[in-house]
Amino acid sequence: MVADPASDPAAPTDPKTMPGPLAGVVVVDLTRVLAGPFATMTLSDLGARVIKVETPQGGDDARGFGPFVDGKSAYFGSLNRGKESIALNLKDADDRALFDRLLARADVLVENYRPGAMERLGYGWEALHQRHPRLIYAATSGFGHTGPARDRPAYDMVVQAMGGIMSLTGHGEGPPTRVGTSVGDITAGLFTTVGINAALYHRAQTGLGMKIDVSMLDCQIAILENALARYFATGRVPGPMGARHPSITPFEAFRTQDGYIVIAAGNDGLFASLAAALGAPDLARDPRFASNPARTTHVEALKEALEARLTTAPTAAWLDALEAAGVPCGPINDVGQALAQPQIAARNMVVDVTDPGGTPLKVAGNPIKLSAFEDPSTRPPPPSLDSDRARILAWLTAAETETARSA
């Protein structure tokens, strides 16, 4: 058994930390709004202690975003449960001294400012790495820390538009369509989290931290998958796909008597099962539908034939029939229906934030289920601005005393 000396043995098990593989890891979190907080929330769900350093003037902007419950932002709460907060003005000498003490004890610093902001504060990567060679520094920004567009401001909406995903989403006529959740922020948060964990692993071997520079726009390119492959292979620009897959058929939303059903039966065996379950086994013997390429060529005729059957019964009946036949299918759930699925409860994917001083919140759970750790069904509350100052100061003092004694 090999211990990573970077994990401070003096770090107390904090009442806010979850059990997890990142136990003992201390994250100093300068992030605001969504991409960065999503990354540090994921680190918190994996057992890291996350200390949110906020501006004394109101803190994280997301504290002001609705909806509000008892005057507190439920949106902020959903992204910051289980974190601690201390308010520091990084332009004030005393607060900077305290921030430096924090960095000396931290394993990871995460920020999502505009490029250059940390350098102007004197906390750019070069300076940080010289003072704290073990510190891992992760930056998430709209366009990254290099390149001609580095100084441009960006939000999710902007990188969804510039990165191509909006050109693939929707039905081709009418106004443009944004993906209904902030995949620009969230994918950047996830790639940042991957980088931080890989850097922690690397530091366990080498003792050295590194800088991680993730751009939201880059991440949009990284998730274009088959659209990028098709474009480079054929030179043709892929357009919006409506509700179907570009090259697997049937893989689409179909009308039923009372709504829609999604069916994904891309291989010939599944297609035969589908045809039989619909009471139309001849479809599988029709040469137009005999193979996936043939079905993709005749996608409109196939859709007509399938909907001729599907519109004779309601969605629920078809779900039962197709599920029994082993054909991948599903309803198009709204958010309430999605969250009410028994599978979601069984997987602990909605957890309760217990707040002794306020109304309980329900938030998304951790989708990374680990055999070595429990997956608690509750999370500690999000912090009020500066609410953990005393605990953080006491921890710093104790850790510094311990270091001085053992020196």
Add this chain to the structure above:
Amino acid sequence: MVADPASDPAAPTDPKTMPGPLAGVVVVDLTRVLAGPFATMTLSDLGARVIKVETPQGGDDARGFGPFVDGKSAYFGSLNRGKESIALNLKDADDRALFDRLLARADVLVENYRPGAMERLGYGWEALHQRHPRLIYAATSGFGHTGPARDRPAYDMVVQAMGGIMSLTGHGEGPPTRVGTSVGDITAGLFTTVGINAALYHRAQTGLGMKIDVSMLDCQIAILENALARYFATGRVPGPMGARHPSITPFEAFRTQDGYIVIAAGNDGLFASLAAALGAPDLARDPRFASNPARTTHVEALKEALEARLTTAPTAAWLDALEAAGVPCGPINDVGQALAQPQIAARNMVVDVTDPGGTPLKVAGNPIKLSAFEDPSTRPPPPSLDSDRARILAWLTAAETETARSA
């Protein structure tokens, strides 16, 4: 400096591996199609050696998905560049013996079979963990390895429908809208990658592997962000949002003289800058538009006022004017335009796959930029089925000899 004894010192620097924090990590990869291969591609981009174990009957299904270049799937290539391939029949005794030798040298095993498949092969987590206590085992599946829906088949389309994101995407009238890339697979791949890296870090401390169980449906719940917060806070089911943000205004696609522009000017300062840049500074003094909540209430009137100005000039002119004013904005790029952006080249987000035996491919680069490692502008080619058998066997024999000698 602390070395992780699990990283096999006998592992040669493979000609296919990238420089990165996961140098020395060996991944045995049973995954097919997208979610799993996306995870192991990310591990490969971070320096891991990825050995793809494929069925002798054609291997990964994605080898049969178009588009094809010189008879090879560009789609498969875009997800499997830099990996090695060996064909094994896991029901054959000799091949199982070889697979066991591989597992004895591996750090990570990744699979995306239906739950129960690995147990039927005798490679379920309990058995694996007993035989190889250091091995990390990651499983990505449609619904996860627990819960009442665990045995149901799923594809991206199905979990996008069941998880709620389709209910948030689109314009509310007309047929349902799928997100134009496979975010069901990709987010599951990313959460799996986070889990694997965290487990590697944990193993560096404890010497023990763990099982990681990621469900595509769970991951859809995990990315609902403000829609989930709004639903739980208000009880109201959020609907499709078209091309705008639900609670930040203006944050939307607007018509121009020749197309559309996306503008994200959510705070009052940015809104004032926008109004000035549009030549309509009075808008910022209109009480209907004086704050973000007011602008959100009067979103339709605001859109009309902004488009009255924006339709007087083409998108390119407004992009210049708004960029100069520091207002976050962007064009709605198609995939070709997205990939042609100078920032994408500067960030090395399109890399070349050099294949001595075939046509070069262009694929997405690695969005995790690390100060400690180069970010090569090329990737080794994807493997032909079973193309790395000899090299893998030679490596196993050398590693086993080394272990026997040092024992």
